[in-house]
Amino acid sequence: TEAPVNLPARYKREIPEGDSRLRIVCSDCGFINYENPKVVVGAVVREGDRILMCRRAINPRHGFWTLPAGYLELNETTADGARREAWEEARAKIEIDGLIAVYSIPRLSQVQVIYRARFAAPGIEPGPESLEVGLFAWDEIPWNDLAFPSVRWALEHYREVGDAEHFAARTNPPGELGNF
Amino acid sequence: TEAPVNLPARYKREIPEGDSRLRIVCSDCGFINYENPKVVVGAVVREGDRILMCRRAINPRHGFWTLPAGYLELNETTADGARREAWEEARAKIEIDGLIAVYSIPRLSQVQVIYRARFAAPGIEPGPESLEVGLFAWDEIPWNDLAFPSVRWALEHYREVGDAEHFAARTNPPGELGNF
Ligand SMILES: [Zn+2]
Ligand SMILES: [Zn+2]
Missing domain, CATH: 2.20.70 (Ubiquitin Ligase Nedd4; Chain: W;)
Known part of the structure; x- marks a missing residue:
């Protein structure tokens, strides 16, 4: 050994x-x-038809676009973690209003818990782990510069659920393991 | 320090x-x-109007009743983990058909991912971590001898969703943190 x-x-x-x-x-x-497997918590935060995204200032995937998300800390609920990450990465105050998905990335031993959210207060700016942050309409999303496959999954699953009050949480698209 | x-x-x-x-x-x-926070995966496995439960042969809460559930392992999807736990604890082969809840137990730094499932093959028997296993109708559930608050949450949330094809995943009941 x-x-x-x-x-x-x-x-x-x-x-x-x-x-x-x-x-x-x-x-x-x-x-x-x-x-142990690690828990990633994040959110699709929307305002009207636009979605909050962050360009990564850290590795892996420096310079690529992601949703505000990161590792859950000790003694934190998943919802609190998603709110904290939106603040840390985009200085956004958010209000969660649904669970979009629970994804598994087995190669990385990750479980991703992704919420739907709205802004609880106006204003975004890059936190220390973001080069820039922005609000993107569907056609403006930098599809070719997404950081991880699960970013695309979450965006597409959000697109499916829209503003529905009740909806079933999604999981990995069939056959996809989230490798990059 | x-x-x-x-x-x-x-x-x-x-x-x-x-x-x-x-x-x-x-x-x-x-x-x-x-x-890191730990991920617990489990399932409410039902057959007709009865639900699979296991009496714990291990601490904490030796001798109390729980759903088949346990820690997610490295490189495992949450669904695979829930199927593995049903096998390990109750020798049950199960088929997952919905996500009942994602609970957070912040004091224990636990995230619990609880699925709804059916039997994929007949037969249950106690695995090494169970003293006994059984199928319980709602009124037969050993409500006074449940191992953890989240067992009750999952049973009640299953009761709400029943056999619905699509339903929103639940989270902790308001104000409850799962302490025991
Ligand atoms: Zn040593
Ligand atoms: Zn040392």
């Missing part, structure tokens, strides 16, 4: 007693670093 | 450079153990 990438050599991948999967274990002290 | 519970003393909680939150950091080698 080799040390996992980016970790000191004393960390090995092994199956702890009573477990059935490989974990990262410290061969000095036995500390088990359970790696 | 004290060592987090259950970790050797060289692990301290501190805010790494460029970060804004407390993380668990090894004071010997600087390894940062990012703790």
